Amino acid sequence: MVDILHKVGIKSSSxxxxxxxxxxxxxxxxxxxxxxxxxGKVGGVLQFRFGAGGFDMKVLELQPGKRVLWQVIDGPQExxxxxxxxxxxxxxxxxxxxxxxxxxKEPVEFMHxxxxxxxxxxxxxxxxxxxxxxxxxxxISSSTAGNDAVSFPAR
Amino acid sequence: MVDILHKVGIKSSSxxxxxxxxxxxxxxxxxxxxxxxxxGKVGGVLQFRFGAGGFDMKVLELQPGKRVLWQVIDGPQExxxxxxxxxxxxxxxxxxxxxxxxxxKEPVEFMHxxxxxxxxxxxxxxxxxxxxxxxxxxxISSSTAGNDAVSFPAR
Numbered sequence: 001m002v003d004i005l006h007k008v009g010i011k012s013s014s015x016x017x018x019x020x021x022x023x024x025x026x027x028x029x030x031x032x033x034x035x036x037x038x039x040g041k042v043g044g045v046l047q048f049r050f051g052a053g054g055f056d057m058k059v060l061e062l063q064p065g066k067r068v069l070w071q072v073i074d075g076p077q078e079x080x081x082x083x084x085x086x087x088x089x090x091x092x093x094x095x096x097x098x099x100x101x102x103x104x105k106e107p108v109e110f111m112h113x114x115x116x117x118x119x120x121x122x123x124x125x126x127x128x129x130x131x132x133x134x135x136x137x138x139x140i141s142s143s144t145a146g147n148d149a150v151s152f153p154a155r
Numbered sequence: 156m157v158d159i160l161h162k163v164g165i166k167s168s169s170x171x172x173x174x175x176x177x178x179x180x181x182x183x184x185x186x187x188x189x190x191x192x193x194x195g196k197v198g199g200v201l202q203f204r205f206g207a208g209g210f211d212m213k214v215l216e217l218q219p220g221k222r223v224l225w226q227v228i229d230g231p232q233e234x235x236x237x238x239x240x241x242x243x244x245x246x247x248x249x250x251x252x253x254x255x256x257x258x259x260k261e262p263v264e265f266m267h268x269x270x271x272x273x274x275x276x277x278x279x280x281x282x283x284x285x286x287x288x289x290x291x292x293x294x295i296s297s298s299t300a301g302n303d304a305v306s307f308p309a310r
Contacts, residue, residue, distance in 0.1 A: 005157075005266055005270045007271055008271055112160040113162045115274070116277065
């Protein structure tokens with residue numbers, strides 16, 4: 001088992017604002033993909049779509065201001081069954097988001113791509129909170145244009 | 156053992172240009188840190204400095220246009236002995252860089268930070284090759300300002 005790990009510091013007086021961006025549909029739509037649908041409560045399923053591809057996440061755990069945990073129930077084969085979590089710690093004027101995408105069976109080529117993409121989208125969360133404007137898909141971002149043009153999997 | 160993995164697609168007609176940016180002092184200075192010194196040949200040691208902190212990398216392997224392998228011989232405790240590699244594959248007009256930072260003993264908090272930072276610096280390599288301008292340190296980049304303000308380790 002191998003994991004993707006990230007940490008991003010977001011200027012925010014409370015972890016509740018970041019928590020909101022990671023749980024409410026309008027928050028998720030503003031940093032990951034504008035085509036986000038579904039039920040964000042525990043037991044619900046969130047559907048994130050990027051053109052033909054996308055991910056279905058079952059919400060396993062919600063601790064307001066502290067932690068969000070999803071499990072992938074549909075999407076690229078390598079993602080199914082993996083878990084995605086966000087934990088928040090406040091340090092002065094910063095909310096630190098600790099991100100984990102856990103349960104990959106093998107460090108496949110696609111995992112390299114996803115490692116970079118998650119960083120880009122976590123920086124989109126940061127941008128959303130700090131400037132009011134995220135950089136959500138499904139439009140291909142210039143930062144990973146090469147990857148997306150060639151290797152983003154159809155679902 | 157846990158690894159940091161990334162992939163970035165860079166618009167470039169040949170992997171040799173990316174290879175140059177990852178081996179020549181002026182290339183390295185233009186995307187990672189402007190304070191880069193040392194010997195870039197196999198067996199040499201490259202010194203990357205960020206204010207008070209930094210990393211010493213021994214160059215273990217150089218395959219022009221294909222692969223670069225370093226080993227960390229000085230720097231933050233968690234990095235010492237770990238290996239950093241870049242492999243290149245050409246796909247049409249894109250050079251894909253497969254990045255690995257391997258040999259972490261534990262998935263510590265600092266590894267989350269480094270996972271995100273490596274993504275940011277690999278996107279700096281991309282920017283350098285595609286626009287002629289990278290985003291090197293030691294100036295703190297806005298994209299990870301929170302992390303750097305609080306947790307970038309002194310060496």
